[in-house]
Amino acid sequence: MDAWTAHTGALLSFRGDPGEGDAPTWDYWEHGALIVAGGRIEAVGPGPELLRAHAGITVVDHGAGLILPGFIDAHIHYPQTDMIAAGGRDLLDWLTRYAFPTEQAFGAAAHAAEVAEFFLDELMRQGTTTAQVLGTVHAASAEAFFQAAARRRLRMIAGKSLMDRNAPAGLLDTAADCERELRELIGRWHGHGRLGYAITPRFAPTSTPEQLARAGALAREFPDVFVHSHLAENVREIEWVRELFPGARSYLDVYDGAGLLRERATYAHCIHLDAADRIRMAASGAGAAFCPTSNLYLGSGLFDLAASDAAGMRFALATDVGGGTSFSMLATMAEAWKVAQLQGQRLAPLRAFYLATLAGARQLGLADRIGSLAPGLEADFIVLDPEATPLLARRMRRAATLSERLMLWMMLGDDRAVAATYILGERVK
Numbered sequence: 002m003d004a005w006t007a008h009t010g011a012l013l014s015f016r017g018d019p020g021e022g023d024a025p026t027w028d029y030w031e032h033g034a035l036i037v038a039g040g041r042i043e044a045v046g047p048g049p050e051l052l053r054a055h056a057g058i059t060v061v062d063h064g065a066g067l068i069l070p071g072f073i074d075a076h077i078h079y080p081q082t083d084m085i086a087a088g089g090r091d092l093l094d095w096l097t098r099y100a101f102p103t104e105q106a107f108g109a110a111a112h113a114a115e116v117a118e119f120f121l122d123e124l125m126r127q128g129t130t131t132a133q134v135l136g137t138v139h140a141a142s143a144e145a146f147f148q149a150a151a152r153r154r155l156r157m158i159a160g161k162s163l164m165d166r167n168a169p170a171g172l173l174d175t176a177a178d179c180e181r182e183l184r185e186l187i188g189r190w191h192g193h194g195r196l197g198y199a200i201t202p203r204f205a206p207t208s209t210p211e212q213l214a215r216a217g218a219l220a221r222e223f224p225d226v227f228v229h230s231h232l233a234e235n236v237r238e239i240e241w242v243r244e245l246f247p248g249a250r251s252y253l254d255v256y257d258g259a260g261l262l263r264e265r266a267t268y269a270h271c272i273h274l275d276a277a278d279r280i281r282m283a284a285s286g287a288g289a290a291f292c293p294t295s296n297l298y299l300g301s302g303l304f305d306l307a308a309s310d311a312a313g314m315r316f317a318l319a320t321d322v323g324g325g326t327s328f329s330m331l332a333t334m335a336e337a338w339k340v341a342q343l344q345g346q347r348l349a350p351l352r353a354f355y356l357a358t359l360a361g362a363r364q365l366g367l368a369d370r371i372g373s374l375a376p377g378l379e380a381d382f383i384v385l386d387p388e389a390t391p392l393l394a395r396r397m398r399r400a401a402t403l404s405e406r407l408m409l410w411m412m413l414g415d416d417r418a419v420a421a422t423y424i425l426g427e428r429v430k
């Protein structure tokens with residue numbers, strides 16, 4: 002039998018959205034313990050009590066560290082690791098000049114595998130234990146990513162991008178080929194270990210209506226497979242969609258018409274939606290990935306948290322590397338806070354941490370496995386160090402409340418603040 006281990010330290014986990022109402026939706030123990038065995042969480046609660054109840058087991062004391070569920074990045078591109086921070090005027094210029102050329106190389110399995118390993122190392126360093134990941138159009142890119150993630154026993158979601166028009170020749174599939182590739186990839190990887198497949202039409206402009214329709218048909222045939230794309234990020238992109246799909250009421254309506262709006266579907270950005278779009282999205286069960294560093298970097302616009310909340314639309318936090326400028330979910334929370342500020346809205350630190358953990362798990366339909374610290378869940382967790390830098394240590398001494406401490410981690414923290422990352426109870430950082 003696997004050894005039982007108690008991790009002690011401060012401990013925070015969410016049961017719901019702190020933005021939802023007045024009742025506390027989180028558990029916090031200043032002196033807490035997390036009991037882990039066989040890669041699963043056995044118990045969580047006040048440290049002294051739990052240690053008495055489990056006398057004799059191994060104790061790993063994280064001191065002043067804060068134990069949290071691992072971060073979940075709802076939207077990220079692993080092939081764009083090598084062109085993060087490349088510049089670019091706006092989305093379409095950046096795609097043409099940097100993203101598409103970089104992605105051409107991922108038909109080569111060895112290249113894809115090398116980048117996938119670096120990318121996963123980086124996620125572990127940043128405390129991101131689950132991510133929803135785009136590959137390139139090449140099936141080999143998804144294959145390499147899944148193999149790397151499987152070896153590490155990670156809970157990851159990924160898919161090859163579907164693109165059958167409006168991109169360079171080396172980045173195009175066909176509607177028919179993609180269906181065959183999707184069936185093969187889903188069969189091989191969806192539900193293999195902790196992996197999940199995402200049907201990933203890159204965005205409406207690079208798919209024909211036929212390809213979107215085939216993707217939608219597969220999304221209906223495999224209801225527990227994920228759906229992942231981009232939506233309403235940039236105004237020039239939206240004009241282009243209007244020209245390409247003149248019959249659609251809106252950009253969102255293009256995906257809706259193809260049958261791609263449903264539970265377990267995530268649309269990155271969702272900045273320029275109208276009220277009808279938001280209501281439709283909420284009703285469909287699909288959710289948005291809020292990508293603040295990318296939206297600021299590419300000048301795409303400000304995600305409207307209040308309007309999304311008012312419509313009852315789900316959203317979770319995401320880096321969108323390489324349009325995003327940081328792999329760090331802490332740095333991403335800081336930018337999310339600023340995006341709210343620019344619109345006269347508020348993003349409480351507790352809610353920012355919720356958006357980086359349980360919100361992602363809920364949106365992915367995986368909250369019974371990951372995203373919080375509760376008995377029976379998978380033991381993917383991290384430890385934040387309050388003294389990671391001289392400034393953080395100094396400033397933390399003046400932080401009296403949990404909320405103040407979280408604010409400091411999100412505003413001043415990055416990978417240095419992630420003291421440890423655990424995957425299924427095993428330390429990987």
Ligand code: GUN
Nearest residue numbers: 100203204231295321324
């Ligand atoms: N829309 C279509 N492709 C992309 C991409 O690679 N990054 C971002 N941010 N938006 C996109």
Ligand code: ZN
Nearest residue numbers: 231269321324
């Ligand atoms: Zn993206």
